[in-house]
Amino acid sequence: MINVKNILEGYDKKNISIGVLGGHSALDVCYGAKKHGFRTVCVVRSDRQKTYTKYYKSNGEKGVIDKIIIVDKYSDILKPEIQEKLRELNTVFIHSRYFWVYFDDFKKVEEDFNVPIYGTRDMLKLEERDIEKNQYYLMRKAGIKYPRIYEKPEDIDKLVIVKVNEALRGYERAFFFATSHEDYNQKSQDMLKKGTITQVALDDGVIEEYILGAHVNFNYFYSPLTDELELMGTDTRRQTNLDGFLRLPADEQLKALEFVKPTFVETGHVAVTVKESILEKIFDLGEKFVAACKLEHPPGIIGPFALQGAVASYEGKEEPVIFDVSLRIPGSPGTMFTPYSAYKYRQPISYGERIAMELKKAIESDKLDLICT
16 A cells, blocks of 8 residues: 655655646646746656657746656556656656546556655546446535436437447547437447447446536635635537537538537637626535545545536526536646636636645645645
């Protein structure tokens, strides 16, 4: 078992590095770290290094990446010599889903990555829908409204979205819509024949009521140091090739469907705002989720998380419905361009900067072990 407290006791607290994997939210994290005086270290894959070794490398005046560790594949970060380099740099690692998906077993990071991780190390697996006490369980315990889950295709009686892991990239989901059992069978068999999904993935997939509403991701930050919840910002997703379909007139969409099916691969985010009248509901969701996580999975949420869903209309009232949970830093740096962190701090705060602020406070109060696992 990893003894994070012992590792931290051996660190030079005046020379902490903030570490990231080259992708997802690495630049946002490193921007915030540099702004608050931390050294940054980025583990990058040799065939994806130029973003970090050339375009955003720090030269003293510009750039945000100080130290670079190049690996052949991202799973090499578990090699003892790579971990030793990170510990020599007094690294606190900021994890993301991008970091975890390069390992075929969550336990490899939970048990073999001997570098302190900022946040809750053993909660990220709860994002998966095919494990016990996952995100649906947590939302149910929190009393958060989420879409109806259909136990079997025969029960489909309205528009549903079927969430199945891709055959090629198991960490990406190959969504498809269905309106009946027959529709489900036709579309799933077509995807199986094309090799888009596997039968095992289909059997483990989730059939979820499709919520007709305005899609919004609610991005939060919870501080165990102050027991305070913050709304960092709100955004929505850009997905390929779905966004291309949505830009076509309806008749052209139908024609295009004869040749290509919509895909939902996340390619970016757009900053959005919400009406002030529903902010209290959004905070209430976050508070309930934090409380449920403390109770069901102590110590609970540490730092960034997101509840992703849609604002739907029920009997004339707007209600957020959550269909996805991120138990780590969300992938959108655009949250800082919504006004909610500025309402709190009187200036926009990025996720990366908020993490750096929290680490700095923990170091100054000798409580780093309370927020690292």
